[in-house]
Structure formats: C-alpha cells, structure tokens
Amino acid sequence: MQKSIFITGASTGLGKETAKLFQSKGWNVIATMRTPENETELSKLENVTVLKLDVTDPIQIQEVVNQVIAKQSVDVVLNNAGYGLIGPLEALNDGQIIRQINTNLLGVIRVCKAFTPYFRRKRTGSFINVTSMFGLIGYPTCSIYAATKFAVDGFSECMAYDLAHFGVKVKIIAPGGIQTEFTGRSMDGGQDEAYQELVEKVSKGYSAEKVSQFSTPESIANTIYEAATDDKNQLRYIAGSDAIALYEERLAMGAEAQYRKIQTMFM
Numbered sequence: 283m284q285k286s287i288f289i290t291g292a293s294t295g296l297g298k299e300t301a302k303l304f305q306s307k308g309w310n311v312i313a314t315m316r317t318p319e320n321e322t323e324l325s326k327l328e329n330v331t332v333l334k335l336d337v338t339d340p341i342q343i344q345e346v347v348n349q350v351i352a353k354q355s356v357d358v359v360l361n362n363a364g365y366g367l368i369g370p371l372e373a374l375n376d377g378q379i380i381r382q383i384n385t386n387l388l389g390v391i392r393v394c395k396a397f398t399p400y401f402r403r404k405r406t407g408s409f410i411n412v413t414s415m416f417g418l419i420g421y422p423t424c425s426i427y428a429a430t431k432f433a434v435d436g437f438s439e440c441m442a443y444d445l446a447h448f449g450v451k452v453k454i455i456a457p458g459g460i461q462t463e464f465t466g467r468s469m470d471g472g473q474d475e476a477y478q479e480l481v482e483k484v485s486k487g488y489s490a491e492k493v494s495q496f497s498t499p500e501s502i503a504n505t506i507y508e509a510a511t512d513d514k515n516q517l518r519y520i521a522g523s524d525a526i527a528l529y530e531e532r533l534a535m536g537a538e539a540q541y542r543k544i545q546t547m548f549m
C-alpha cells in the first residue's frame with residue numbers, strides 16, 4: 283500500500299528535498315509550509331498535497347492535522363521546520379529567543395502531540411525529528427539554537443520510550459552543515475562588540491569554502507528516507523561526514539576532553 287509522509291517546513295532546503303525524494307519513491311507527500319501560495323514546484327508533482335502550516339500556530343496545527351487524518355492515512359511525520367538564532371546571548375532580545383523556542387522546540391512538540399493519539403490508536407507510525415549536531419554537542423555562539431535542538435533530542439528520546447508500547451517509533455536526524463538557505467535567509471542573530479573576536483573565529487567555519495563542503499540536502503534527505511524505511515529500532519541518525527566525525531570524536535575521547543579541545547580552538 284502507498285505510504286504517506288507529513289512534512290513541516292517543506293518550502294525550501296531539507297524539507298523540500300525530502301518531499302521530492304519521497305515522492306520519487308512512490309510515497310504520498312503532505313508538504314506543509316507557511317506560504318503555499320509561493321510554491322510552484324511541489325504543487326505540480328503527482329501525489330503531493332501542499333498545505334499551509336506555521337508551526338508557531340497551535341490552532342492551525344490541530345486543524346491541519348485533523349483535516350489530513352480525516353482524509354488519508356499518515357505513516358511518517360517529519361518535523362523539519364526550523365531556523366538558526368545565532369549569536370552571543372547578550373546580543374539577542376527576548377522576542378528573538380521566544381520565536382526560536384516557539385519554532386524549533388514548541389513547533390515539534392505541538393506537531394507530535396497532534397499526531398500522537400492517531401498513531402497510538404493505529405498502533406503504528408513514525409515521528410522523525412530533525413535536530414543538528416549542535417543538538418548533541420555545544421558550540422560557541424549557538425546557545426539558544428543548541429538549547430532548542432538539545433531539547434528536541436531529549437524530548438524525542440523520552441517520547442520514543444512512551445510510544446514504543448504502542449508500536450510507534452520516534453527517530454532523530456542530527457545533521458551537520460547542509461547547503462541550504464539556513465546560513466542565509468533563515469538565520470537570525472545579533473552582535474555585541476565584546477564578543478567580536480569569538481564571533482570572527484566562529485565565522486571562519488561558515489566561509490563560502492567551508493559551506494561548499496557541507497552536505498547536500500539530497501544526502502541528508504536520503505538519511506531521512508533510511509530512517510523512515512529501515513524498520514530498525516534506532517533512535518539517532520547522525521547525518522553528514524562532519525557530524526559523524528565530530529560525534530565519533532566525542533565517543534572516542536569523551537565529552538569532557540572534547541569540550542576542552544573545542545574550547546581551546548576559540549580561546
């Protein structure tokens with residue numbers, strides 16, 4: 283039987299590539315986004331439904347989920363919508379912090395909450411939540427972004443225990459850098475002179491040359507496809523060679539030693 287995936291943040295980047303990949307594999311795709319009126323590519327594809335959804339709007343989430351499950355079955359929910367709020371804490375205002383948590387963390391929690399009774403009753407289904415390597419390993423100038431991604435990681439691990447009783451899976455995709463609009467249009471931030479030296483050092487990791495070495499969204503979408511179809515009881519999928527190397531280093535040298543190593547890189 284044809285399977286279905288529900289995706290948040292499918293207007294660009296990883297969400298859009300994942301929509302295209304699953305469609306090409308014969309899946310039915312519900313591609314949600316804030317501005318479906320601007321979508322020209324996905325809306326032309328067979329078996330793709332484009333719907334409006336802003337993950338910071340709890341009422342809209344419940345309405346869209348109710349509307350979708352009344353019409354069709356859903357097998358996988360991909361919580362992908364998110365953006366980066368980057369900069370030293372002192373440079374970020376309360377509104378920016380609230381918007382980041384509302385989108386990257388509460389958005390995931392709300393979408394999971396809306397689908398959970400449906401998956402529980404069906405006794406099948408998978409949540410796939412996109413975090414980041416900065417959801418497993420801290421990094422300078424990423425305090426609030428990492429706070430949301432570490433939180434999604436912990437939320438997902440706990441939910442995986444709760445839902446295992448009902449045959450429902452929860453998986454985490456933790457990518458390294460991806461060549462998307464994330465470091466451009468999707469980036470929010472702030473500056474504070476006191477942190478200029480640190481910010482300059484961190485910025486070197488986002489030079490055009492470094493970004494060109496990031497994973498393609500297609501390759502991370504392949505990892506999402508693997509997580510959706512491998513039938514494994516696996517919680518975390520570290521995606522991209524940079525993330526895999528950093529995570530393997532953490533396991534090999536230990537978290538404290540790696541923390542000190544990263545710290546010396548920025549002193």
Ligand SMILES: NC(=O)c1ccc[n+]([C@@H]2O[C@H](COP(=O)([O-])OP(=O)(O)OC[C@H]3O[C@@H](n4cnc5c(N)ncnc54)[C@H](OP(=O)(O)O)[C@@H]3O)[C@@H](O)[C@H]2O)c1
Binds near residue numbers: 337366415457468
């Ligand atoms: N790129 C990286 O280096 C990287 C690395 C690790 C993890 N990630 C994670 O990967 C995910 C996808 O990011 P990306 O790299 O594909 O970046 P992207 O191309 O900027 O895509 C981000 C998507 O999230 C959507 N979005 C933002 N706020 C939303 C909201 N309130 N409601 C619904 N959708 C919203 C955007 O929609 P609009 O078009 O409406 O703005 C866009 O579709 C994010 O969770 C990000 O944290 C990215």
